[in-house]
Amino acid sequence: MxxxxxxxxxxxxxxxxxxxxxxxxxxxxxxxxxxxxxxxxxxxxxxxxxxxxxxxxxxxxxxxxxxxxxxxxxxxxxxxWDGKNLDRLALEYMGCRETMWTILGVRLGEDWRVLEKKCFSVGLKTIQSTFNSIQRAARGMDDDSGVGFSDAEHEVDASPPEAGPSTAAPQERSHRGGLSIQAMLSPSPPQGPSS
Structure with missing residues (x-):
């Protein structure tokens, strides 16, 4: 060609x-x-x-x-956020910054100026990420992929099987013989006096 x-x-x-x-x-x-x-x-x-x-x-x-x-x-x-809006933000922020940061300072027992500098130096995303990690830990979740077992699941597996049939309704039983997540999260019906 x-x-x-x-x-x-x-x-x-x-x-x-x-x-x-x-x-x-x-x-x-x-x-x-x-x-x-x-x-x-x-x-x-x-x-x-x-x-x-x-x-x-x-x-x-x-x-x-x-x-x-x-x-x-x-x-x-x-x-x-042109120059005029930024000017207004700067004026208003400087007018109320001590009041805003003092609230946090009282809660943490720190000087408000130190907290203001720290928050601005680490940034909002870092603070939010740290907060989310704390919340996950409080709920018993790890920072891993979420795949795996909790300590409670290991205890269920390690405990000897109960004698006799389960008293849980079929929809409440999990594949391992314990209660399902749905049943664990649902409030228990009131128990009558035991004889």
């Missing part, structure tokens, strides 16, 4: 490609301001990402719609 025929074939294949005026070409790539408006309106109606993609953006995935929505919202929020 000669170079000339290769160039002609490439040029012909580009001629067949959709132009930027073709709606299908626009759908698979760049988002327009009209697309953003449609995306925001569809999401405001409560539609999930896959239906939004199917109904309004057939060449895009639900995930692409979600990511674009996040970017549009982020850009909108950044535009609302």
């Amino acid at each position: 000669t170079r000339a025929s290769t160039r002609t074939r490439r040029r012909d294949s580009f001629a067949d490609a959709p132009t930027s005026n073709d709606p299908s070409a626009r759908r698979s790539g760049v988002w327009s301001p009209q697309d953003d408006a449609i995306l925001l309106a569809a999401r405001a109606q409560g539609l999930n990402w896959d239906p939004i993609a199917e109904l309004h953006f057939p060449g895009k995935s639900g995930n692409a719609c979600r990511k674009r929505h996040e970017r549009v919202i982020k850009d909108m929020n950044e535009k609302t």
Whole structure:
């Protein structure tokens, strides 16, 4: 094959490609301001990402719609925080910061200035992550993948089997002979006086 025929074939294949005026070409790539408006309106109606993609953006995935929505919202929020709003925030914050941080300082027995600096130095995400870890630990959950057994499950496995049939209803029994999670979480019916 000669170079000339290769160039002609490439040029012909580009001629067949959709132009930027073709709606299908626009759908698979760049988002327009009209697309953003449609995306925001569809999401405001409560539609999930896959239906939004199917109904309004057939060449895009639900995930692409979600990511674009996040970017549009982020850009909108950044535009609302212009210099004037930031000035107002700075003035109001400096006017009430001692009061705000003193509440936390009293609870922790620390100087409010130290707490303010610490919170700003570690950042909100670190504080939230630490809080979530503490909450998981309080509920008895480990930081692992969640696959495995709790100490209570090991104790059930180690205990000798009960004599006689289970008194739990069939839907309350687990595959190991104990109560199901549903039964453990449900309040127990009141017990009558024992004889």
